[in-house]
Amino acid sequence: MLSIKNLTKTYKGREGSIHALANLNLQVEAGEIFGLLGPNGAGKTTTVKMIMGFMAPTAGEIIFQDTKLAMAEPRPQFGYLPESFKPNPNLTVEEYLRFHNQLARSSIDPEKLDVQLRLVGMDRFKQRRVSDLSKGMGQRLGLAQAFAGDPDFLILDEPTSGLDPIGRSEVIDLLLSINRQGKTIFFCSHILSEVERLCDRIGILVEGRLQFVGQVKDFLAKWEVDNLDAGFRREVKCVTS
Numbered sequence: 383m384l385s386i387k388n389l390t391k392t393y394k395g396r397e398g399s400i401h402a403l404a405n406l407n408l409q410v411e412a413g414e415i416f417g418l419l420g421p422n423g424a425g426k427t428t429t430v431k432m433i434m435g436f437m438a439p440t441a442g443e444i445i446f447q448d449t450k451l452a453m454a455e456p457r458p459q460f461g462y463l464p465e466s467f468k469p470n471p472n473l474t475v476e477e478y479l480r481f482h483n484q485l486a487r488s489s490i491d492p493e494k495l496d497v498q499l500r501l502v503g504m505d506r507f508k509q510r511r512v513s514d515l516s517k518g519m520g521q522r523l524g525l526a527q528a529f530a531g532d533p534d535f536l537i538l539d540e541p542t543s544g545l546d547p548i549g550r551s552e553v554i555d556l557l558l559s560i561n562r563q564g565k566t567i568f569f570c571s572h573i574l575s576e577v578e579r580l581c582d583r584i585g586i587l588v589e590g591r592l593q594f595v596g597q598v599k600d601f602l603a604k605w606e607v608d609n610l611d612a613g614f615r616r617e618v619k620c621v622t623s
């Protein structure tokens with residue numbers, strides 16, 4: 383469904399070139415939950431931003447359902463949760479979501495909006511101002527807006543970030559149930575236990591290079607087999623701790 387080919391990103395910073403992503407090749411199949419896992423600075427958000435068309439790759443391409451995606455074109459086919467989700471603080475939850483649904487050309491039927499809020503456990507906070515939400519509530523609102531327009535493919539950059547353990551578990555259950563309804567999910571995380579419950583397949587990214595792609599159980603087996611170089615093992619420990 384989504385095919386990433388030789389995707390590479392080099393940022394030009396004051397310190398010179400930063401090789402954030404090198405020759406990433408990945409396929410996400412229709413109907414699966416794919417987790418991109420890696421420590422801080424591994425290149426996960428860089429990958430997501432290029433999939434979303436927010437910045438141009440240095441090299442490589444992204445193909446969705448046999449069509450090469452162009453830079454800076456709208457991506458109505460994707461529901462997206464950014465890493466730093468910052469909705470307008472002056473709006474209420476309901477106003478923000480109604481506005482966002484309009485942008486996604488989705489139904490503004492108030493009943494549908496209630497369903498959307500109930501899905502993420504935010505229906506009680508419909509009238510609360512965004513500025514007054516807790517971090518976890520804000521993250522749930524971020525998830526609700528990712529569902530606007532009822533896209534078949536969700537791209538979520540750390541969907542459980544900022545949530546308490548119960549909230550995290552609820553979001554995992556929510557993503558599993560959404561997946562059972564036929565949605566494909568591509569998400570980033572650093573937490574192996576969370577991807578274990580959620581994912582069909584994972585990719586392990588370390589310093590911009592894909593070190594593994596496949597099922598979690600195969601990753602764990604491979605990790606135990608002492609055939610990985612020391613640097614990678616150190617990074618994996620960081621990922622799994």
Ligand SMILES: Nc1ncnc2c1ncn2[C@@H]1O[C@H](COP(=O)(O)OP(=O)(O)OP(=O)(O)O)[C@@H](O)[C@H]1O
Pocket residue numbers: 393394395400401402420421422423424425426427428429465572
């Ligand atoms: N706009 C930018 N300009 C220069 N360097 C950047 C920029 N954005 C990211 N980087 C660098 O690219 C590398 C990958 O960053 P990225 O945000 O993709 O990592 P990440 O895997 O999402 O990390 P985290 O788990 O902390 O969110 C890091 O070294 C980061 O400092």
Ligand SMILES: [Mg+2]
Pocket residue numbers: 426427428465539
């Ligand atoms: Mg990130």
